Amino acid sequence: MQITGKEQILKLEEGSIITPLGFSAAGLHTKVKRKRNDLGLIYCDVPAEAAAVFTLNQIQAAPLKVTKENINQEGKLQAIVVNSGNANACTGNQGLFDAHSMKTAVANLLSIKNHHVAVASTGVIGEKMPMEKIIPGIELLVPQKNKQAALDFNEAILTTDTCMKTTCYETIIDNVKIKMAGSAKGSGMIAPNMATMLGFITTDANISHNFLQAALSEVTNKTFNRITVDGDTSTNDMVIVMASGLAENTALTPEHDEWEQFVQLLEKVCEDLAIMIARDGEGATKLIEVNVHGAISDEEAGKVAKTVVGSDLVKTMVYGSDPNWGRVMMAIGKSGMTLDPEKIDIAIGPYSLLENSQPANYVEETLSNYLKNESVVMNINLNIGNGYGKAWGCDLTYDYVRINASYRT
Template structure:
């Protein structure tokens, strides 16, 4: 009996969120923000099996409540509308009314059921929605399947982001080409579970809602839940996946022989977006990747990695290119995970610093030079098991304080 080969996941270099079959987007400026586009929509020509994961903050913004209501009906979506510049969070009964108004306006625009519309918002918390600008803007949304239209949407979802975040990959399932793409925003109030982030993922795979939800939850735990910038979790975090089914593969489920190919495709898209968000942390100059091996379990390895990359002292060490690796050891110790204090190895880049918890004779100048790179890798081996995991974050800089001290002005 032949073992099924590992699925081949290919990057689509010119791909965008509209590359999968059935999807189009639009983005425009309604003057909620001073300059950039601030209203966008993802539209699917057919009702798409959909899934979502949401913030674990107990304070949940009105758009998320409306989106949950929409998905609870049939597990399908045909449009997602998003505004930036105002989070519609902590806005009381009026906020919920406004989120429903946005949903209904989009449903009317495309002549679809209102439960086929999801709503997302991002921006300042606690301010009433400028519906006098948003509702006319919705009426002007005209989705297209073009690279320019995708970028108009990508811009519309940004807040303090310095760049658009988008990616696209493909694989083969049932001898059919399956494409998946994503667009995301996020650069501050980012902490695991999930981040101050919004993610929109499209695919032409045929996968029922219940199995798509299983896949998204599994992959989120290994990607979006492994990034951190500042330890804060937003009220508006959400990732939505829409599957048009237009690639005409057989319905995917965990019993399908190509299930793992789909999981790996989703993981690659989510990991790509997660790393872009971490790299674009407010004021950040460096991406930090922490790899943990030899942990008791994969879950514990992930928790150690998240603790290290989330440590303010580790972040400032990387920002200052100061090889104070004791901060990494400190973070490992306070992670609360299973470990043996006498068996830990730490390597930063190509430089072994600790072997069996014993310091090595490294050259400090060489390590300082490595820490000047735009990406810094910290590798940890606990030597107690077979568990492995990763997490991503960024350095903590003076600009982070400057940006957030004047966020509303």
């Protein structure tokens, strides 16, 4: 299919993290985990402009500290190394030394600058890194530009995830194709502030570090910051974007005629990954989307939406296919946002439950049947302004408790 118009953003169904020009990947099994790959690498042929957002949890893992320090030096990255099975969090000076050792091993392997390597880890908190497995594994990584290499990387970053999370789009800017792809992991400990569990985005757009950072921060607030699985924010959350510039478009800035096109492209990638994470919540059987209209501002609408989708009582209501809209009303009220208690409308799917804060005419069995779907959409109208926002989450099931009760065993 050909892109013919400025406003079109085309999803590439066969695309992957290595589809944008200049990128390759690798993944392998070092036996840190019992099964499947646990060490991955993204490599760019050239030093790429980089941007990142990180968890606001005050307890931050060693890899975050190393990656922040490296990006702050020059605003560029050429490689990202990721391990799963061990978070390298709360591991003291030894953990910091190990994260630096991973960075140096990758730099030596690829003959690139030390500060052009980002490090990310995910897994169990408080256990020392098994460096006797990690370093030999790094030395065996061979980044390649083929489908299997991308799949190997996607698998390497997973923990309790039940599926790989990846997406890819392209658009036209300055009459050249700009491609962008993303890969993420996350299904538990998800209630991010400025990031999700782990997300990696590649693009061949020509854009400087500062403007890429501005775009990522803006988009994160509308995507990754609008998902919740269990209300917990990880010590290891980060999202990194690398831009190779090899598409050779005119450098993107907010003054560029097609700046918004680029921001929309980034938003599409981030929103896809965010929804996949919410859908794959630990033990989840249903994706929940909450749309809030008529708020005082977009920001307040987003906060109401996230409060509703994050409510344990709303989540269990959806799991049990019980149209108990009182739980939704409760969550709206506890959001702390501006509202008029007498003007609220609530609909689940196409069915109105509440109009001007009064019960509507609906058939309980019809609502219950709708709630049995794999995707449940709630629409809330506060009827006091023009603000709009949305958020995503999942139901809360018995399996969530089972998975987390035996996480280390």
